[in-house]
Amino acid sequence: MSASPELSPLFDTVADPSAPPRLAARTLSHLDRLEAESIHILREVASEFRNPVMLYSVGKDSSVLLHLLLKAFYPSRPPIPLLHVDTGWKFGEMIAFRDRRAAETGVDLRVHVNPDGLAQGVGPISHGAAVHTDVMKTQALKQALDWNRFDAAIGGARRDEEKSRAKERIFSFRNPQHRWDPKNQRPELWSLYNTRIHAGESVRVFPISNWTELDVWLYIYRERIPVPSLYFAAQRPVVERDGSLILVDDERLPLREGEVPQQRKVRFRTLGCYPLTGAIESEADTLEAIIAEMLVATTSERQGRVIDHDPTASMERKKQEGYF
Numbered sequence: 001m002s003a004s005p006e007l008s009p010l011f012d013t014v015a016d017p018s019a020p021p022r023l024a025a026r027t028l029s030h031l032d033r034l035e036a037e038s039i040h041i042l043r044e045v046a047s048e049f050r051n052p053v054m055l056y057s058v059g060k061d062s063s064v065l066l067h068l069l070l071k072a073f074y075p076s077r078p079p080i081p082l083l084h085v086d087t088g089w090k091f092g093e094m095i096a097f098r099d100r101r102a103a104e105t106g107v108d109l110r111v112h113v114n115p116d117g118l119a120q121g122v123g124p125i126s127h128g129a130a131v132h133t134d135v136m137k138t139q140a141l142k143q144a145l146d147w148n149r150f151d152a153a154i155g156g157a158r159r160d161e162e163k164s165r166a167k168e169r170i171f172s173f174r175n176p177q178h179r180w181d182p183k184n185q186r187p188e189l190w191s192l193y194n195t196r197i198h199a200g201e202s203v204r205v206f207p208i209s210n211w212t213e214l215d216v217w218l219y220i221y222r223e224r225i226p227v228p229s230l231y232f233a234a235q236r237p238v239v240e241r242d243g244s245l246i247l248v249d250d251e252r253l254p255l256r257e258g259e260v261p262q263q264r265k266v267r268f269r270t271l272g273c274y275p276l277t278g279a280i281e282s283e284a285d286t287l288e289a290i291i292a293e294m295l296v297a298t299t300s301e302r303q304g305r306v307i308d309h310d311p312t313a314s315m316e317r318k319k320q321e322g323y324f
Contacts, residue, residue, distance in 0.1 A: 031219055035068065037191075038207040041170060042072040045152050045205055046079055048195035052152035052205075055141075056082040056109070058094040059271040060227050061156030063101075064208060064216055067225045070105060080154070081108035083144055087136040088113060089124055089273035091249050097228045110148070114140035124275045125254065132273070138321060142178045145202060152195075154205045160212045161301065164316035170209050176200035180320050213269075213301050214294045221287045230268045231290065233282040237261040244278030269301040 028036070045052050054069060056062050069078045084098055102109035114122075117135040124132040145153060159166040167182045171193040174180055186194045197203060208216070220227060238245040239259045246253070248261045253275055255261070266279035267290075284290045 031215065031222060034208070034211055034215060035071075035219070037210065038065075038068045039072040040191075041193075041205065041207040042069055042080075042154070044193060044195070045154060046073070048193075049152040049203070051148070051150050052080050052154065053083045053110075053145075053148070053150040054080050054154040055156070056084045056098070057156065057271070058084065058090070058098045058101075058228065059156070060216055060220060060231060061158065061208060063225050063227050064211075064219055065154065065156045066101065066105065066107065067223055068207065069107070078107055081110055083110045083112065083148075083150075083153075085137060085140045085144060086111050086113050087132070087140070087273050088118065089132070089136075089252075089275060091228070091230055091247070091271060091274045091277075093228050093230055094271060097226075101226065110144075112140060112144035112147075114143060123252075124273055125252070129276050132276075134321075145178065150202065151197060152203045152205055154207060156208055157206050158211050158213070158216075159209050165209075167316075168204075168206060168209065170206050171195060172204045172206065173197070174202045174204060178202065180204075182316065182320070213297075214291070217287070217291050217294055221291060228271065230271060233265050233267040233285040233289075235263045236266050236279070238264050238266055238279060245281070246277075247274055247279055249274040 054065060056066065066082070069080060073079065082102065086095075098109070114136055117140065120135075122132055122135045127135075141153075144150075157165050157168070159168070164182070167185075168180075169185050169188050171186070171188065172180060173186060173194075188194075195203065211219075219225070237248045239248060239253075239255065239261055240246075241256070241259070245264065245266055247266075248255075264279075264281060265283065267282045267284060268277060268279050271277060282293065284293045
């Protein structure tokens with residue numbers, strides 16, 4: 001038996017024409033393997049949970065997750081909606097990018113703002129980073145999950161980002177109060193995921209947990225995934241404040257005595273609320289240049305996150321209280 005001409009590229013050529021065809025050895029790249037694992041996880045969530053949602057923060061990791069979601073269920077529309085917890089202080093470009101990508105992909109987008117925090121005028125300038133993050137991110141997320149009765153929340157956190165994130169399982173259990181116990185986690189031997197929960201409980205799921213920052217950029221480059229231009233170096237107005245370069249994104253950022261916005265060539269490695277997210281000086285204005293920069297980087301991408309420098313609110317503590 002011989003392989004048909006259409007299938008011949010899939011089979012090895014054998015010396016004996018009478019021998020049965022043998023599948024050719026095909027080598028998957030490490031990006032192929034990461035992609036396959038992530039798609040498997042997304043399909044597992046869709047099949048095992050009653051009402052899952054994907055958290056969409058508009059950054060590079062969310063952009064990769066959205067791309068994987070589209071691939072996982074192509075050509076059908078993904079059965080999992082997107083949820084953006086809007087603090088009201090994201091970069092203006094992020095909001096425009098969010099709405100544009102939702103329209104382009106046709107994926108259902110839900111946006112939630114904490115109405116209590118909005119009524120009280122909670123913000124990073126008036127209330128500080130810790131209060132703003134708790135009210136407008138952590139409490140807002142818990143509201144959105146409760147009000148919509150989502151039982152699985154998919155996020156783009158990765159193990160290499162921060163030490164407490166390295167402790168999380170891929171399917172990470174949360175109790176009815178959305179609390180995480182890092183000392184009481186379900187084992188995931190041989191990639192077997194425990195999806196059983198009781199009423200009121202939920203699971204946070206991290207399909208790209210095993211990816212690195214460099215993997216994310218290589219995949220964005222390979223798949224030509226759109227990302228906000230804030231990731232690319234450009235001349236932008238910034239002030240140097242408490243060791244960070246803060247972009248003057250709109251008129252709400254009050255300048256301190258002696259501060260004068262300067263045009264500096266900067267970009268962002270991570271995106272969040274703009275008064276709490278520091279830029280880095282960089283010449284990387286293309287995907288190729290960003291990847292080259294990543295190859296020699298020796299600092300964490302979250303070095304610019306002001307909330308990570310607050311010793312009274314460590315990432316692990318915030319995660320135990322419900323932060324993503």
